[in-house]
Amino acid sequence: NAGVTQTPKFQVLKTGQSMTLQCAQDMNHNSMYWYRQDPGMGLRLIYYSASEGTTDKGEVPNGYNVSRLNKREFSLRLESAAPSQTSVYFCASSEGQGPNYGYTFGSGTRLTVV
Amino acid sequence: GDSVTQMEGPVTLSEEAFLTINCTYTATGYPSLFWYVQYPGEGLQLLLKATKADDKGSNKGFEATYRKETTSFHLEKGSVQVSDSAVYFCALSAGFYGQNFVFGPGTRLSVLP
Numbered sequence: 352n353a354g355v356t357q358t359p360k361f362q363v364l365k366t367g368q369s370m371t372l373q374c375a376q377d378m379n380h381n382s383m384y385w386y387r388q389d390p391g392m393g394l395r396l397i398y399y400s401a402s403e404g405t406t407d408k409g410e411v412p413n414g415y416n417v418s419r420l421n422k423r424e425f426s427l428r429l430e431s432a433a434p435s436q437t438s439v440y441f442c443a444s445s446e447g448q449g450p451n452y453g454y455t456f457g458s459g460t461r462l463t464v465v
Numbered sequence: 466g467d468s469v470t471q472m473e474g475p476v477t478l479s480e481e482a483f484l485t486i487n488c489t490y491t492a493t494g495y496p497s498l499f500w501y502v503q504y505p506g507e508g509l510q511l512l513l514k515a516t517k518a519d520d521k522g523s524n525k526g527f528e529a530t531y532r533k534e535t536t537s538f539h540l541e542k543g544s545v546q547v548s549d550s551a552v553y554f555c556a557l558s559a560g561f562y563g564q565n566f567v568f569g570p571g572t573r574l575s576v577l578p
Contacts, residue, residue, distance in 0.1 A: 355508070384566075391473065393554065393568040394509075441508055450497040450558040451516050454566070456508035 353377050357442050357457035364432045364464045372427040372460050374442030382445045383425035384409075384454065385417060387438040394441065400425055401448050432464045467492040469569035471555045477575045478545055486540040486572045488529075488555035496559035498522075498531055498538040503552045503571070512540075512553070545576045 355376045364370055376383065381402050386394040396409030400419040414436060416428045425444075429436060439461050443454040471488040478484060490496065497516045501509040513522030518533035529540045538555060555569040 391570055393469075393570040396566070443509075450495075450560070450565075452558070453499055453511040453514055454509070456501075456510070458506070458508045 355442055355444055355455050355457035357440075357460050359460060360458070361461050362463070364429075364462065366433060366464060368432050369428065369430050370432065371429075372440055372442075372462075373424070374426065374457060375424045376442075376444040376455070377423065378444060378446075378455065379422070380444035380446050380455070381422070382448055382452075383419065384443040384445075385415075385425070385427045386441045386443065387411065388441060388459075389438050397427065397440075429462075432462075434464045436462065437464045438462060467496070467557060467559050467565065467567045469555050469557055469567050471553075471569040472572055473570055475573040475575055477577065480547055480576055480578050481544045482576075484540070484542040484545045484549075484574070486553055486555075486574070488538045488540065488569060490536050490538065490555075490557050492536075492557055492559040492567075494559050495533075496557040498529070499556040499558070500527070500529055500538070500540050501554040501556060501568075503554065505551070509554060545574070547576045547578050550574055550576045 358373045384399040385397040398417040400406045403422045442457045445452040468491045499514045500512040502512045513524040515522040515531035521530045552571045554571045558566045
């Protein structure tokens with residue numbers, strides 16, 4: 352039972368480098384999300400995809416882009432990494448949108464930008 | 466906007482002690498409320514939820530009651546174990562869209578044998 356799979360688990364980038372964080376879910380969920388987790392700030396939503404073919408900005412979208420490749424996969428791209436993007440990134444999915452749906456999370460990607 | 470406030474801790478308890486982690490919220494409308502748990506090196510896992518006032522969510526000995534009058538959803542457990550050591554997040558979902566899912570800052574719990 353894989354659930355939500357994120358790759359890579361760890362990454363170190365130099366300022367200005369680019370990279371893509373991958374996320375895939377096998378639960379046939381419609382909605383997918385990218386969060387970043389910073390100490391003392393909880394989780395903040397970067398982007399989300401309510402359904403295949405749609406994406407929308409969350410609370411902190413600057414410096415990121417996303418692609419909902421298909422129903423299973425939702426990637427997050429950093430075009431020009433900055434030290435402020437050092438964080439732990441979590442992908443999540445939910446069966447649908449709305450207040451009754453909880454989220455299933457991946458195990459995270461720890462990104463350090465030097 | 467919507468927000469969640471919870472005690473940040475860290476909270477340190479001895480095994481078999483009683484646990485309370487306070488959570489209060491501000492939201493328009495009638496949110497659903499959640500507790501998530503994050504064990505070291507892992508992602509968040511749904512612990513329990515309540516979708517309307519006076520509902521009690523429970524799982525693995527943890528309980529929380531949705532109190533609309535005090536806008537609270539405090540997490541309790543009667544007897545904690547070392548394996549309960551983790552970070553606990555209170556969260557709410559108030560609207561239809563993904564950006565309406567709001568997390569608190571998390572409370573780190575350490576249980577000592």
